[in-house]
Amino acid sequence: MGTGPNIPPGSNTDRPDANYRPTRQRSVNPGDPPEDYYLGAEPPLRTLGGILLLKDIIFSFEPREAKEALEAWFDSAPTDRSEGWTADELVEHVRSEYSTFTWLLEPMLERTGFEIKAKTVSDNGIFASYTCIRR
Numbered sequence: 300m301g302t303g304p305n306i307p308p309g310s311n312t313d314r315p316d317a318n319y320r321p322t323r324q325r326s327v328n329p330g331d332p333p334e335d336y337y338l339g340a341e342p343p344l345r346t347l348g349g350i351l352l353l354k355d356i357i358f359s360f361e362p363r364e365a366k367e368a369l370e371a372w373f374d375s376a377p378t379d380r381s382e383g384w385t386a387d388e389l390v391e392h393v394r395s396e397y398s399t400f401t402w403l404l405e406p407m408l409e410r411t412g413f414e415i416k417a418k419t420v421s422d423n424g425i426f427a428s429y430t431c432i433r434r
Contacts, residue, residue, distance in 0.1 A: 349433035356398040357427035359420040
């Protein structure tokens with residue numbers, strides 16, 4: 300048991316798909332900034348102690364607007380799973396993932412020593428992205 304290139308030693312099964320660990324490969328994300336992007340800032344961002352890039356489901360609407368905003372998001376979902384998350388999958392995600400609000404996240408970032416340098420929110424108020432530097 301536990302032999303083969305992708306099955307760790309000590310594995311408790313001989314199934315080839317159990318405990319599968321793919322080989323590490325460096326992936327390239329088209330959304331990553333160019334290699335010298337951070338050097339152009341004054342002072343260079345790399346010298347400031349760390350960069351946090353955060354993109355996630357982070358609600359930028361008020362809690363009283365949640366029902367309307369979420370229903371609009373669910374209504375815009377495709378019915379064909381091959382085209383993206385369906386409405387049922389979005390509902391389950393909201394129910395089980397506990398996404399937060401921008402007005403809760405931002406003070407936490409600042410309190411833990413990050414300075415928000417850039418923030419983008421989607422038109423529907425569902426997604427947000429942050430570029431932060433560690434002070």
